[in-house]
Amino acid sequence: MLRFLLAFILLLPPVARALDIEIVGGAAQQIPIAVAPFAQSATLPESVALVVSADLRRSGLFRLLETRGVAAIPHELAEVKYPEWAALQAQALVIGKVEPSAVAGKLKVSFRLLDVVKQTPLAGLEYDITPAQLRQTAHKIADIIYEKLTGEPGVFATRITYVNKTGKRFTLVVADADGGNPQTILSSAEPIISPAWSPDGTKLAYVSFEKKKPVIFVQSLTSGQRYVLANFKGNNSAPAWSPDSKRLAIVLTHGANSRLHLINADGTGMQPLTASSAIDTEPDWSPDGKWIYFTSDRGGSPQIYRISPLGGEAQRVTFDGSYNVSPQMSPDGKLLTYIRREGGKFQVAVRELAGSQVQILSESSQDESPSFAPNSRLIIYATNINNRGILSVVSADGRVKQRLSEAGDVREPSWGPATN
Amino acid sequence: MNKQLMGSVLLAMFLAACSSKQVKEEPKAAVEDKTPATTTAKTPEAATEAPAATTAPVTEQSVGINPLKDPNNILSKRSIYFDFDKDEVKDEYRALVEAHAKYLNANTGAKIMLQGNADERGSREYNLSLGQRRSVAVKKVMNVLGVNDKQIETVSYGEEKPQCADKSEACWAQNRRADIVYEGE
Numbered sequence: 001m002l003r004f005l006l007a008f009i010l011l012l013p014p015v016a017r018a019l020d021i022e023i024v025g026g027a028a029q030q031i032p033i034a035v036a037p038f039a040q041s042a043t044l045p046e047s048v049a050l051v052v053s054a055d056l057r058r059s060g061l062f063r064l065l066e067t068r069g070v071a072a073i074p075h076e077l078a079e080v081k082y083p084e085w086a087a088l089q090a091q092a093l094v095i096g097k098v099e100p101s102a103v104a105g106k107l108k109v110s111f112r113l114l115d116v117v118k119q120t121p122l123a124g125l126e127y128d129i130t131p132a133q134l135r136q137t138a139h140k141i142a143d144i145i146y147e148k149l150t151g152e153p154g155v156f157a158t159r160i161t162y163v164n165k166t167g168k169r170f171t172l173v174v175a176d177a178d179g180g181n182p183q184t185i186l187s188s189a190e191p192i193i194s195p196a197w198s199p200d201g202t203k204l205a206y207v208s209f210e211k212k213k214p215v216i217f218v219q220s221l222t223s224g225q226r227y228v229l230a231n232f233k234g235n236n237s238a239p240a241w242s243p244d245s246k247r248l249a250i251v252l253t254h255g256a257n258s259r260l261h262l263i264n265a266d267g268t269g270m271q272p273l274t275a276s277s278a279i280d281t282e283p284d285w286s287p288d289g290k291w292i293y294f295t296s297d298r299g300g301s302p303q304i305y306r307i308s309p310l311g312g313e314a315q316r317v318t319f320d321g322s323y324n325v326s327p328q329m330s331p332d333g334k335l336l337t338y339i340r341r342e343g344g345k346f347q348v349a350v351r352e353l354a355g356s357q358v359q360i361l362s363e364s365s366q367d368e369s370p371s372f373a374p375n376s377r378l379i380i381y382a383t384n385i386n387n388r389g390i391l392s393v394v395s396a397d398g399r400v401k402q403r404l405s406e407a408g409d410v411r412e413p414s415w416g417p418a419t420n
Numbered sequence: 421m422n423k424q425l426m427g428s429v430l431l432a433m434f435l436a437a438c439s440s441k442q443v444k445e446e447p448k449a450a451v452e453d454k455t456p457a458t459t460t461a462k463t464p465e466a467a468t469e470a471p472a473a474t475t476a477p478v479t480e481q482s483v484g485i486n487p488l489k490d491p492n493n494i495l496s497k498r499s500i501y502f503d504f505d506k507d508e509v510k511d512e513y514r515a516l517v518e519a520h521a522k523y524l525n526a527n528t529g530a531k532i533m534l535q536g537n538a539d540e541r542g543s544r545e546y547n548l549s550l551g552q553r554r555s556v557a558v559k560k561v562m563n564v565l566g567v568n569d570k571q572i573e574t575v576s577y578g579e580e581k582p583q584c585a586d587k588s589e590a591c592w593a594q595n596r597r598a599d600i601v602y603e604g605e
Contacts, residue, residue, distance in 0.1 A: 191577075191580035191581070193544050193545070193548075193578075193580065194544070194545060209577065209580060209581075212533075213533070213573075213575040214548065214575065214576070214577075233573055234552070234573065234574055234575055235548060235552055235575055235576055237545060237548055238545045238548075251545070251549070253552050253556075253574065253575075253576075255556070255559065255569055255572070255573070255574050256556060257549065257552060257553060257556060258548070258549040258552055279546070279549040279550070279552075279553065281545050281546060281548070281549045282543065282545045282546065295543070295545075295546055302546055323542070325542065325543040325546050326543045326545070326546075339542075339543060341542065346541070346542055366541075368542075368543060368544065369543075369544070387587070411544075412544070
């Protein structure tokens with residue numbers, strides 16, 4: 001059912017990957033790093049070094065050095081000959097091993113990150129895990145390396161959700177940030193849109209048309225159980241969780257035009273928030289819970305506004321151009337990403353909340369659904385190439401771009417929260 | 421195609437008379453409408469349910485054809501098309517809306533769902549709202565003609581249920597549409 005693009009499979013272990021990565025631009029200055037193959041049994045489902053290398057390479061901030069020429073690959077600190085790695089121009093080196101743990105059936109994974117220039121260890125950790133956790137552990141290792149060397153938290157161990165349309169069926173999928181390990185959350189003959197992660201990452205709210213009209217469901221990712229959050233007369237859509245998880249902002253129509261409402265996470269206590277006769281939709285809470293950003297055409301064209309969850313006057317946020325929609329705040333509260341239409345093209349834009357300068361981050365023309373990674377550094381969005389929906393990731397400064405494509409027609413991505 | 425339509429109409433007759441389980445049909449597919457350009461009519465999805473339903477006994481008047489399904493009756497026409505970025509019901513669709521309003525006023529037990537649609541350009545949620553604007557516009561015309569809101573639910577499919585998939589003006593025009601669907605259809 002899933003077909004792979006062969007180009008990248010050469011570098012990656014044969015694991016169930018739904019999304020294949022194509023990197024189309026890199027950062028100007030990349031850190032040269034060598035990730036030496038870990039000592040590990042050939043029968044294990046993942047190669048830790050390969051997963052870590054792919055994560056670091058995909059970030060665009062690292063230049064992965066070839067390690068095959070090195071005579072004896074070190075797996076422990078004592079085995080490292082720094083001059084060997086300095087000769088390869090490496091600034092950093094990663095070594096490690098996977099061994100059977102003292103506990104039957106489990107594995108012990110250990111790694112070291114070394115500064116080749118200063119010849120000192122920078123980080124190291126040991127994990128006691130089940131074989132099923134091996135890939136996630138490799139992502140965690142990549143996150144530690146990323147943070148140590150860039151000063152920013154990594155997001156390799158996070159998850160994304162998206163909707164895939166294949167033929168006439170729609171599936172809501174949760175996958176690793178690199179597209180690995182895709183899990184079907186919902187399979188339906190009717191469209192699914194607007195998935196939204198709960199702040200703790202255990203639930204998804206989404207809009208399903210299975211009842212022949214848009215209805216909001218909340219589904220637990222741990223139990224698979226779900227309930228109807230909102231099925232009022234008319235449309236029920238655009239769910240957005242409050243940062244404290246207690247409420248959601250949603251859009252209802254009740255026989256009129258789209259308006260924002262608030263509702264408790266258990267579906268009780270619905271109350272209206274906006275009352276204009278225009279379209280108000282696409283709510284998104286600020287991380288401090290003080291504002292809800294949203295799209296409204298009350299001014300004559302769709303623009304981004306914000307309103308306090310307590311009500312009151314809405315303030316206009318975007319003033320350039322005649323179509324600005326789909327606002328998403330960065331988790332650090334500093335940036336706003338949205339979709340801007342200019343000259344018929346729909347493109348991802350980003351702006352500092354405190355500033356006014358708008359940067360267009362994409363060169364495509366049918367962008368939708370931008371969503372920040374939990375470190376506020378990357379934005380995932382849906383776009384269209386050759387009549388097929390694909391996902392793209394771009395760094396918030398526009399310098400690194402990745403394209404992820406799966407068989408089918410992918411849309412509505414949302415990046416999950418940070419993992420611990 | 422004609423035979424199938426005829427079969428569906430006859431079937432609908434029997435079922436309307438019996439007031440038992442109704443066959444679910446997708447009216448969008450069965451309706452012929454005025455739009456220009458290419459239309460691909462889909463097969464009604466419920467065709468496979470038909471055999472099971474024919475065993476229901478026919479009791480009273482199976483004489484009159486259900487006007488809602490009669491291809492010679494304006495009531496079988498269910499789609500109103502809109503201009504780009506607009507939600508005004510154009511003059512050419514007034515007669516259609518008036519006919520359905522009249523039917524609803526005469527049959528106060530009947531209920532409709534007005535399903536709004538938008539073409540695929542732009543945000544899905546905003547397009548859901550644009551589609552909603554169109555279904556509300558049709559509802560307002562019906563309200564003026566005396567129809568009570570209790571008989572109307574307005575919903576939108578936005579860009580999610582397009583009738584065609586081309587990225588062409590002709591296709592987009594077809595998707596800028598509100599459909600009238602009666603309860604039980």
